Amino acid sequence: MRLSRGSAPRFWQRGVPAALALAALTFTTPAATATPATPAATATPADREAGCAHPSRLRVPGAEYQRSACLDELTTAGTVASGHTDPADWAGLTPKDLAVPRGVPGIQIDGYFPDTSATNTNHGWQHDAQFVIRLPDRWNGGLVVAGTPGNREQYANDRAIADWVLARGYAYAATDKGNTGLAFHRDGKAPGDAIAEWNDRVTELTRAARATVAQRYHRPPSRTLVTGMSNGGYLVRWQLENHPELYDGGVDWEGTLWRADGPTLLDFLPKALRAYPVYAAGGDGAAEAARALHAAGFPAGSEFLWPYHHKVYWDLTQRIYREELDPGFDGAVEAGTPFCASGTPACDTDYDYAARPAEVRRAVGKIALTGRIGEPLITVHGTLDALLPIGQDSDVYARMVREAGRGPLHRYYRIEGGTHTDALFDTFPDKLRPLTPCHRSAFTALERWIGQAGRPPASRTVPLPAGADPATLLTDCSLDGRDHLD
Template sequence: MSRRKHRRRLLALAPALLVAGLLPAAGAHATGAACAAHRLRVPGAERVLGHCPDDLTTAGLLPLGLTHPADYQGLQASNTVNPAPAPVPGVQLDGYFPDTSTTNTHHGWNHDSQFVIRLPERWNGGLVVAGPPGTRRQYANDRTISDQVLARGFAYAATDKGNTGPELYRDGTEPGDAIMEWHHRFTQLTLAAKKVAAGHYGRLPARTYAAGLSAGGYLVRWQIEHFPRLYTGGVDWNGLLFTRDAPNLLTHLPPALRAYPRWERNEPGAAGAMYAAGYPEGSEALWKAHYLTQWDTLQRAVREEVDPEYDGPVQGGTPFCPEGTGAGCDTDYDYGSRPDSVHDTVERISLTGRITRPLITLQGTLDVMLPITRTGDLYGRMVNDSGRGALHRYYRIQDGTHADGYHDLAPRIVRPMQPCFTAAFDALVAWTTRGVTPPPGGTVPRLADGTATDCTP
């Protein structure tokens, strides 16, 4: 489906979704007769479970089984202290929209397009919508985003993007379908969550923000580019970037898969090959962990999604195939030589930089999943080239890396970015509600002691 048709389809759904909020969702039910959640309906949802916990933050939800630690494991540094000045009582709705894929096993549903919506008792009139990074699920942002915004009085909603896990490429019928579904599910949830908030509080949210890390950051950019009327603004954190040609994931990951084993063997020229692919000097301590757990898996999943013909009938490529294996080996993948049809598919999911709402972008200078010179720096130029620079603030976070959990691996090298996200979110709110213009974009230095986590631009 073309971008234009996809947009028309979602916008056409909007009135129906809003009206549907007045009707019971099929199969919806709630727990607790006294719980306010029993009267709430999620437009378009096939199933909904309602709860009224005394605390909607992870501290209160974890004992009740209303969050899932595996979803957010490794996304925060172990010494991170989340805001918890007081419990945040309210309503939590868990459910799913109609879908045919079954990769999400949460709640024993074995059903994708799951979501969570949280409505605090003391509401400030705002809503934050998020999608998970990578192949994670709807609770992935519970500590990094949900806890932060609930403490500020915002309602919160998150989607699993419609397909999860390392074989997400099996969803859909055409190359790119699985990733295009991410956008549909994010927009669908935004429309539904607005109506749920209106039904619960008696009025629609006065402002709605999109927020996300990695693949979730990519979704923020897409929404601000394609569906700006739904949002007041957005914050994207180490966001994924697709472009039709170079650079993109398929142009910087294969060189790393080829050069890293040679670097580990101390072969001449290997370090230079890593640096040439975009992996910054000073990030070497992070390479092994990413080689073993991230680069190969991500490369194969994305390549299989956009170029399934490369390895013929093999599903998901061959893990860690040695350099020089040849055709069908993702380590030897050469995106530039692939057919135009592959580039057309990537263009289908590519960003443009044409934002029309305020957007704050954060990226760590030591990001070795999405090297900053190949992603954040490029997106910043794309926004400026589109003439939308006044709506964008791009902050390069010195010594930040893709996920804060890597701070535990290299605490003297990696600076946690969680404080940068919360500072950026507060700056976005001030920008869009009080007209307080954020500082110009640039590099946010790390303090001299090497351990500070503040984020003052």
């Protein structure tokens, strides 16, 4: 089946997935700052006409179903109107003042790989393992692969990552990770299987996308980069540890940390759920509760973010990921009882990962990280992350990389004033900075690193510029005082 230019597939009608756990937020820079890297190959008008005459001739290896379209615009400046993205998938994930690059014609391929689950209803397919591959006419020789944040679908990174890298000339591929939504934990036969599938689906897509790129441009990509935020950042780490042969490097944006001996979110979120109601109530116990939250990893200075995270993220995230990895905790109840008070039977507020049976650690072991990366990796993480506290996540992962003897392959930038969700910058522009420009500075630094044009700045805490106005913070993040967006 072929999607004609301008056709609009019908998407599942759902609300903005603002409560999807571990959904990191980004934005795109104005077209003027999204200058493509020097193209290694540029399609001629004749080549474009030939490619778009029969886009369905491109076959994605292993795909069970696919459909292709030639589009005048591959960025969200055009795909919203043409129906080749799902705004509900990335709604709420970018600051309101974000400009969108445009002027990127090319081919888009949508489809899915064989799978037995059906949580993703995009296009009316009722089928998981959905993917999107975008092939710009003006190609710079590279491929960017991304897995989605949270439990979102394959279009979740369209504003955050795809728009910008497509404007730079990269081919782009993204996967829904094989299961989506708040009941993702129903997938798989055993605890940990649903998350383990995420890793397999990124590997699968990377191999297929590389082959598809070679078909379109008559040569394989000269560089393949993997990037993503939150759960997507976890996927970057895992891929570079387990399949470095597929990539030239990656950018990890506040990736989720999983390790059998902790820390994981199953360690610190129950502590937050116990302490926050006491803190919020005020009175004699509030100061002690605040100390408990700080001790759990939630940084001093992030208190203004706690009400939102308690309402939207902490409880939901704890319950659905605990259900995936430790379903026996609450017996036949699925994903616990929302916002249950401490002392309630089988309440996630009282969950104690360290006291759980060994089989729970074995489930986490299926998805655990080691730090043994095999290609260059750059990590960015905000110091005010109130969902995955930096001291319990990327600080630990950076140490794991060093202890594994892979420190020379890693750069780690702690971004002062950054939090887990960039959209909160709209609410607190005087207290936060968006991480998107920092991700992009890291991405361009990675390009230079793997291109042997210069090593990135040393790992460091990147200070929040004194007196910087919101417009500047939306478009700039200097990693060393000189490293600006191209």
